[in-house]
Amino acid sequence: MHAATLPPRDLLLALAVVAVWGTNFVVIRIGLDHLPPLLFAGLRFVLAALPGVFLVARPAASWKNLAAYGLLIGAGQFGLLFIALRSEIAPGLAxxxxQVQVFFTIGLSIWLTGERVRGYQWAALALAVAGIGVIAGHTDATTTPLGLGLVILAGLSWAGGNMVARASGVRNMLPYVIWGGLFSAPPLLALSLVLEGWDAIRDGLVRADAATWAAVLWQSVGNALFGYAVWGWLLARHPAALITPMALLVPIFGMGASALWLGEPLPAWKIGAAALVMTGLAIGVLYPRWRRP
Known part of the structure; x- marks a missing residue:
């Protein structure tokens, strides 16, 4: 029988995962000081997939499903996110x-199943859209309309990857992420060669220092392997209602880390926008669970 609350050890593990996922945006920005974004994203998936595919059995998913997931999460979510983070949006805001991926995922699920949109979902979406509108009204040199659009598209790609993963029926996400990486790295590296060019790739690899490679490892080992392994382990031991809401802390860690490490300012409008988006996310994620006895 599952406990109604998380024991201290498991609570600390869950917080460790969301801390890694949140601070990951700052780590990406540090790595982008030397590496071109598409190359950086490609290296992330190379190290996440190798040598893992030789150590972990292929999940019970079709090659077509794995390829769709790899493309959506790799070239879609992370490719667009890395491009935006290079100079188009502040890491904390990103x-x-x-996190609009939550609403895209709900929307895609409703569209595919024909389920009716419920009142609390409209309210949650309205709050999140209002928060994004506040951000759009304060774009500047650190957060441009292009950067905002790229991150929203990254969220849409993430939602598409969520739907593909759900359709696979796989419960253990770690092998799925590792094998899906086989289809993420090649297009990212090919796009890097075509769009960024060999000179930029060579210069980036030559200039990469210890901090750069630590950022790549944080992405692959920390964000992907550690994050999904521990998250999956926690979900196997506890009800999803106890674990999944912890992911709402990711933006808090992200904005806090960006303010502390990179000096990203937190003016009143940014805090207000965060409050609107986070309230919308909380309603969308938690309200159905609050209604259950």
């Missing part, structure tokens, strides 16, 4: 805006 960690917040990309």
């Amino acid at each position: 960690s917040l805006v990309v």
Whole structure:
């Protein structure tokens, strides 16, 4: 029988995962000081997939499903996110805006199943859209309309990846993420060669220092392997209602880390926008669980 609350050890593990996922946006920005974005994203998936595919059995998913997931999460979510983070959006705001994937996932699920949109979902969406509108009204040199659009598209790609993963029927996400990486790395590296060019790739690899490679490892080992392994382990031991709401803390870690490490300012409008988006996310994620006895 599952406990109604998380024991201290498991609570700390859950917080460790969301801390890694939240601070990941700052780590990406540090790595982008030397590596071109598409190359950086490609290296992330190379190290997440290798040598893992030789150590972990292929999940019970079709090659077509794995390829769709790899393309949506790799070239879609992370490719667009890395491009935006290079110079088009502040990491803290990116960690917040990309959470619109929750609403895209709900929308895609409703569209595919024909389920009626419920009142609390409209309310949650309205709050989140209002928060994004506040951000759009304060675009500047650190957060441009292009950067905002790229991160929203990254959230849409993430939602598409969520739907593909759900359709696979796989419960253990770690092998799925590792094998899906086989289809993420090649298009990212090919796009890097075509769009960024060999000179930029060579210069990036030559200039990469210890902090750059630590950022790549944080992405692959920390964000992907550690994050999904521990999250999956927690979900196997506890009800999803106890674990999944913890992910709402990701933007808090993201914005806090960006303010502390990179000096990203937190003016009143940004805090207000975050409050609107986070309230919308909380309603969308938690309200159905609050209604259950």
